[in-house]
Amino acid sequence: MKRLTLWLAACAAICTPALAHEERAEAPAAAAAPATPARDKVKLIQAGWLLGVPGQQPQRERTIVVRNDRIERIDSGYTAPETIVDADVELIDLRDRFVLPGMMDMHVHLSSNSRGDAPFKIKYAADDLPGASVEERDDVTHLVDAIGNARKTLMAGFTTVRDLGSAGWNIVALRDAVAAGKLEGPRILTAVSIVRPGAGTGPGACSGVEGCRRVTRQQIDMGADLIKIYATCSGSLPCGLQYAPPVFLDDELKAIVETAHSRQLRVAAHAHGEEGIRAVLRAGVNSVEHGSYTPADSFETFKKNGAFLVPTMSVHANIEKDIKTATGPMRAVMQNFLDKHGPRMMAAWRAGVKIAAGTDAGVSVHGENARELEYYVREGMPAADAIKTATVNAASLIGREQDLGTIEKGKIADIIAVSADPLADITALQHVDFVMKDGRVFRDDQAAKRP
Ligand SMILES: [Zn+2]
Numbered sequence: 001m002k003r004l005t006l007w008l009a010a011c012a013a014i015c016t017p018a019l020a021h022e023e024r025a026e027a028p029a030a031a032a033a034p035a036t037p038a039r040d041k042v043k044l045i046q047a048g049w050l051l052g053v054p055g056q057q058p059q060r061e062r063t064i065v066v067r068n069d070r071i072e073r074i075d076s077g078y079t080a081p082e083t084i085v086d087a088d089v090e091l092i093d094l095r096d097r098f099v100l101p102g103m104m105d106m107h108v109h110l111s112s113n114s115r116g117d118a119p120f121k122i123k124y125a126a127d128d129l130p131g132a133s134v135e136e137r138d139d140v141t142h143l144v145d146a147i148g149n150a151r152k153t154l155m156a157g158f159t160t161v162r163d164l165g166s167a168g169w170n171i172v173a174l175r176d177a178v179a180a181g182k183l184e185g186p187r188i189l190t191a192v193s194i195v196r197p198g199a200g201t202g203p204g205a206c207s208g209v210e211g212c213r214r215v216t217r218q219q220i221d222m223g224a225d226l227i228k229i230y231a232t233c234s235g236s237l238p239c240g241l242q243y244a245p246p247v248f249l250d251d252e253l254k255a256i257v258e259t260a261h262s263r264q265l266r267v268a269a270h271a272h273g274e275e276g277i278r279a280v281l282r283a284g285v286n287s288v289e290h291g292s293y294t295p296a297d298s299f300e301t302f303k304k305n306g307a308f309l310v311p312t313m314s315v316h317a318n319i320e321k322d323i324k325t326a327t328g329p330m331r332a333v334m335q336n337f338l339d340k341h342g343p344r345m346m347a348a349w350r351a352g353v354k355i356a357a358g359t360d361a362g363v364s365v366h367g368e369n370a371r372e373l374e375y376y377v378r379e380g381m382p383a384a385d386a387i388k389t390a391t392v393n394a395a396s397l398i399g400r401e402q403d404l405g406t407i408e409k410g411k412i413a414d415i416i417a418v419s420a421d422p423l424a425d426i427t428a429l430q431h432v433d434f435v436m437k438d439g440r441v442f443r444d445d446q447a448a449k450r451p
Pocket residue numbers: 107108109164360
């Protein structure tokens with residue numbers, strides 16, 4: 001009996017449905033088994049155009065068969081619901097839509113609001129109340145903001161994000177609540193607090209090899225999915241200049257990367273200046289974030305290490321505004337940044353460095369994540385490659401290429417749709433009107449119009 005059950009379980013995974021049925025019919029012992037499995041849910045997505053694998057040609061008139069949370073198969077033409085008899089079937093008519101994989105943003109800060117979007121505050125909270133330390137209160141209010149920002153991100157067609165820095169437990173709670181289906185948002189991978197140099201005890205601050213190992217382990221123990229390092233000053237600070245030095249010492253960088261890698265976590269490094277980028281690549285990080293001044297002599301190390309560049313060009317919108325009122329040396333810093341960032345990213349891309357899309361939403365605007373791809377196209381990247389950065393490449397950066405990044409048999413059903421061809425006009429992705437994540441529909445603007 002036990003062996004038969006095991007065999008049936010294995011068969012469910014590998015046999016054709018017909019064979020599984022036949023074997024069950026001939027096996028009365030199995031038929032007598034007490035548990036009646038819940039009926040599957042199948043969604044048939046009839047797609048007018050399907051860009052199942054970004055980088056390849058889109059296909060006309062396909063049906064994506066989604067069984068529960070996975071893609072069971074892709075049919076040519078439009079499959080009728082009556083042909084599926086072993087499940088509850090729902091038809092989703094996207095025959096006038098362009099369908100593609102859910103997008104992925106590799107650099108967001110869900111608990112930070114972009115400029116002009118004031119952070120949530122608790123009214124009337126006095127400082128001397130129990131449980132009202134600044135850290136505790138921030139953790140709660142950040143969670144409130146993060147819940148709203150996560151929903152905006154998902155509704156914009158981004159089904160997976162990496163959150164690269166948020167002090168406290170809020171982001172861990174949000175990640176787990178979304179995964180449990182209690183809140184609406186993208187699948188979240190979080191770095192928890194950014195590991196940064198500092199002699200103090202603030203979140204993520206570390207000094208020396210032992211100190212940096214300890215703080216890295218602290219993020220892992222809090223539930224980090226990856227580690228984020230602050231390796232140069234911010235681009236908006238004078239110390240974030242093109243030739244500014246890295247802020248960590250080499251042995252500290254190595255200690256952080258080794259500690260993360262020993263626990264099979266990847267490392268993302270914030271780095272703007274040339275020397276900082278060389279330093280983090282020497283230490284073996286998996287992605288360089290921003291990479292504003294990525295030097296040509298680093299391209300080979302990127303490729304040798306399999307490291308990605310995550311450009312976050314969306315922040316240009318802020319700098320383009322700020323430079324209008326900036327004066328003196330800061331104006332020159334901003335102009336140099338605007339002049340160099342795009343061309344250097346494109347030089348890296350042309351040399352074969354892998355690019356994964358990331359926006360820095362939280363600095364840039366949550367829910368406008370798809371603008372990032374417009375920047376790449378404006379710099380000269382073909383739309384097909386820009387879409388790859390937010391799908392195939394992003395899935396590879398997080399090591400989830402077997403599950404995410406394309407619409408193919410066996411993958412998790414993260415699927416979005418737009419009304420126009422994004423290969424012809426990349427801005428079409430800024431108007432997503434259908435969002436499915438894990439086989440569940442979160443947005444379907446056309447649903448009301450269907451018979
Ligand atoms: Zn950032």
